[in-house]
Amino acid sequence: MHIVFNGVVEDSRVLKCAWSLGNAGWDVLVCGARPNLHDDSLRIGYSRIDRVHLKIVVKQMGIAKILRALKYYRRRFVIKYMPAREPVIPNFSRSFATLKPIALSLKPHVIHAHDYTALPVAGALVEYLATQGHITKLVYDAHEYVPGVSHLNQPLRNVYTREEKKYAAKSAAILSVSEGMSELLIPHLEITQRPELVANDPLFDGQQPSTRNIRTDCKIDSQVPLLVYSGAVAPQRGLATVLRALPSLPGVHLALIANPKNQTVIDLQNQFSEVKDRFHVLPYVPNSELVSYLSLADIGLIPIHHKLNHEISLITKFGEYMQAKLPIVVSDVKTMGAEVRRLGNGEVFVAEDVDDFTQVVKKVLANRHRYQSVYTDAVLQERSWERQAENLVRIYNRIATVSPLPRQHLPFNVVSAAH
Numbered sequence: 001m002h003i004v005f006n007g008v009v010e011d012s013r014v015l016k017c018a019w020s021l022g023n024a025g026w027d028v029l030v031c032g033a034r035p036n037l038h039d040d041s042l043r044i045g046y047s048r049i050d051r052v053h054l055k056i057v058v059k060q061m062g063i064a065k066i067l068r069a070l071k072y073y074r075r076r077f078v079i080k081y082m083p084a085r086e087p088v089i090p091n092f093s094r095s096f097a098t099l100k101p102i103a104l105s106l107k108p109h110v111i112h113a114h115d116y117t118a119l120p121v122a123g124a125l126v127e128y129l130a131t132q133g134h135i136t137k138l139v140y141d142a143h144e145y146v147p148g149v150s151h152l153n154q155p156l157r158n159v160y161t162r163e164e165k166k167y168a169a170k171s172a173a174i175l176s177v178s179e180g181m182s183e184l185l186i187p188h189l190e191i192t193q194r195p196e197l198v199a200n201d202p203l204f205d206g207q208q209p210s211t212r213n214i215r216t217d218c219k220i221d222s223q224v225p226l227l228v229y230s231g232a233v234a235p236q237r238g239l240a241t242v243l244r245a246l247p248s249l250p251g252v253h254l255a256l257i258a259n260p261k262n263q264t265v266i267d268l269q270n271q272f273s274e275v276k277d278r279f280h281v282l283p284y285v286p287n288s289e290l291v292s293y294l295s296l297a298d299i300g301l302i303p304i305h306h307k308l309n310h311e312i313s314l315i316t317k318f319g320e321y322m323q324a325k326l327p328i329v330v331s332d333v334k335t336m337g338a339e340v341r342r343l344g345n346g347e348v349f350v351a352e353d354v355d356d357f358t359q360v361v362k363k364v365l366a367n368r369h370r371y372q373s374v375y376t377d378a379v380l381q382e383r384s385w386e387r388q389a390e391n392l393v394r395i396y397n398r399i400a401t402v403s404p405l406p407r408q409h410l411p412f413n414v415v416s417a418a419h
Helices: 012-023 061-081 092-106 119-131 154-168 179-189 214-218 239-248 263-271 273-278 287-294 308-312 316-323 334-343 354-365 368-372 377-382 385-400
Strands: 029-033 040-044 047-052 110-114 137-142 173-176 226-230 253-257 279-282 299-302 328-331 346-349 414-416
Touching (some): 012 029, 012 385, 092 119, 110 385, 119 154, 154 179, 173 179, 173 385, 226 287, 226 316, 239 253, 239 263, 239 273, 263 273, 299 316, 308 334, 316 328, 334 346, 346 354, 354 368, 377 385
16 A cells, blocks of 8 residues: 555656556555545556545534634634644644545555655554554655755654654665665664665656657757756756756757646746747656657756755656656756766756856757767666666565565556546
8 A cells, every 4th residue: 555645647656666566466556645526546557546535524514614713712822822832744634534444444565655744644554553453564765855845844844754753663664765865864764774775767668659749849840959857846946047048048949848837837937938939838748658758859957956855866857868868967966966977978067057057058969969878778777667666576575575476567557447
């Protein structure tokens, strides 16, 4: 049973874990979240994805109004007369109430918590199942390093850290997405055993041809220089640096594969309207087709700012750009900057430095094939999800003391469970 508090389909790591474990013989249920009232079910390979709306414990409107009024007056009293209280985990009670009957029915060998947000609920479910006579192993999959998560305020960061330490001590396995994160997690979680590395690398063999063409979507031909950025968009992702450089890169276009309704995307479009004819916001493509879609660009961009989690991560798009055989232009964050220098598959620029970025892009465009030549099959197989999945399956079989028979591999496709 995998737990993640997002819509699942946009989370390539969760999808790849479920797909690989299903192919390896495990029966996997992924429980994700839906923002609306309608639950739905999907499949990827042999694994099922149930996206559920979290229960509201009190549903009657009249009672809810009374409780809200009581909370209002209680809050005024507490603020005025009582000391500050530690915040609670957001939506914990609702999440636990929703997932408890599912866990009780399934009685899983393993509950896999994806990221710090899912860990408190996953840990509580493991404890609850133990009271019902069923022993379940807990896997904590640390996607981010909590002290470096910038959108958490310090009190909430403290609460999540407390829960991390509590359940890290009870976990049968702790997974990390990079060696740098593993180093930091040892003192942070107060553990003695190093977290096991399962990097979020892209598929090598499971990719499929894209039904879309990135250059057609940008309305440009094959001769036009095209930079691409794929993934989450926020100010610290550094796209303003790229757009400030475009006037000094005549004829060069930028494709941004992102949610067009994202507020940062909208702000960038408004702020840099003078290059709007060369700035293309494109909708997401299915994860199984992303590498094929990216491959027709000229350079993959990772212009992120210096933030703690950025320094220690080898993010998903790094591997996706590699599998697409794109030269990579990355800011001088520690882990990815070092990897580009080691492989020679791109160039590193000083984060937020527009002039340095401009010069680096010109250098790469002038000799793209030299950077692409490092992408041998051996290099790409080493940086592949298939290699990481071997370790993931080995961990599962070890902690659950079972070894399911592998199945014939199904394609990496997300489809309706009705299919």
